[in-house]
Amino acid sequence: MTRILRTLHDGVQHLFLALAGLSLGVVFAVVLTNSISRYLFHSSFVWGGSVSTYGMIYGTAFGVLAAYTQGLNVRFNIVTEFLSPRVNAVLELVSHLLTIAVGIAFTISAFEFVHSRGRIVITGLNLTTAYMQSAMIVLGAGLIVVASAKAIICVGELPSRLRGPAPEAGEP
């Protein structure tokens, strides 16, 4: 069970990493093309600013989720450094459960946001802002998925982590 989940977790991680990299590629290409066009031809794409900004917002959502799967989000270890591995194992689980709760609340909020403010048409693009604001739904729902996977893996490993490391040869 844990092994299947780990494989899925790794797959999701690679997907989010690829999407994050792709988003930055789009941002770079659009900003550069628009800038060159502005200086050489004195005109730029009206949609350039919106597409690049929204590309970054989606990139941020994917990047944060990828970082979560890799345990790279910024956190303080000022207290946890001094705690035993057993206490840290429990706190890690608590942290993932709290992230699931935050993910659920954020997804609900994002749905309400898109529903109430998503009908404005973006200048130069024949699209409503709902498509862009949906990045917040992606972020919330993604947090639920990655934190759930982490929590299940954590629960699976909890008994062995609570028992602590096996004694080395020669130790009683």
Next chain:
Amino acid sequence: MIIVSFLVALLAIGVPIAVAILAVTSWLIAHSSFPFSLVAQQTFSGLDSFTLLAIPLFILAGELMNSSGITGSIVNFANALVGQFKSGLAQVNIWASFIFAGISGSAVADTSALGRVFIPSMKASGYPPDVAAALVAAASVIGPVVPPSIPVIIYALIYPVASVPAMFLGGAVPGLLLAVGLSIYLFVFAPKYGQAREALPIRERLKAFLNAIIPLAMPVFIVGSIVLGIVTPTEAAAFAVFYALIAGLFILRSLKLVDIPGVFIRSMRDSAVILVIIATVSLANWLLTYAQIPQNIATFVLHETPNKYIFLLMVNVFLLLVGLVLEGTSAMLVLVPILAPIATTYGIDPTHFAIVVIANLMIGLITPPMGLCLFVADSIANVGILRLTRRIIPLFLVEVAVLFVITYIPALVTWLPNQFGY
């Protein structure tokens, strides 16, 4: 008070900063008369800015330059300049950091890139490994002060009264003073490490300069184009990426096409970790402003503090203490909206105050227990945080001395921007 305690408790148990802020703000909004959609709306608004695009693009430019292996040419150039002085390799480390600062704009990136070069080579030359690691970490503080600087862009987003070109120019002299301060300390107080060597002949120096011309030209190109008003910071960042790609692929020929996707992925992931904190803090700031908390603090401080010099002293001491427990960018996001308007009320130049705050919080990167640069240096040198902390104390004091010099002589920050009309 209960809310603050709850936030501190979440942070203390290791919940990611962005998740902890979202948890607290969601709870507050759910128990208020505001629509719950405000949580996502304000988070989205915190990211919906064209200027913010400069952050991932500058990080990408730095990553591409790193992947092109420019670190070696910078080290050779610094060695040609100062390698003959007492503790030559340590001096090279400081000046390589100063030059590297013009490319990466991030202290952690500087520690990682230069630490991998200097810590092993200084060890091999007879330097104790904790001395080498402490020096790499301390010198990396120069990075976010010297332009182009990612904290400067974040500061301008939080407090738009301070302009990016003015702050870029304003950071140049303080960055130089940090490097000079560390260099003088080594020259006067540090024991003599390593073998002394003769100064390189002019021809060798010229060769080292020519080999380093590509990385050396990059900060001139970025800062120059922004200051002259030719491009916006975001456009300059995109051109910097383009420059780094051309240099790596066709001039240096050390960057392979297959490496590029990985560089883009790492850059966006690392940027996202900063950007999500910016977004969630903008939500928290909206709530703080609505509750008039910054205004109340400002009124209190203005009433209790007799003049701007005492205010600057209090800010510096407070931020140095904050730097012990909060990561620099996060601290800036939380505190600048409160402190910067008070400074303006006192008549302190916004550019001057910005550089003082940035330099102060970046010094926090080398103070335990939250000193990210310390951790990165220790991960390379493997000497233990305690030994490293002992070695970094004199270097930390040198940097604090420079901080107080730029705090009480504002012209050191404002002179250069003034020359360009800012």
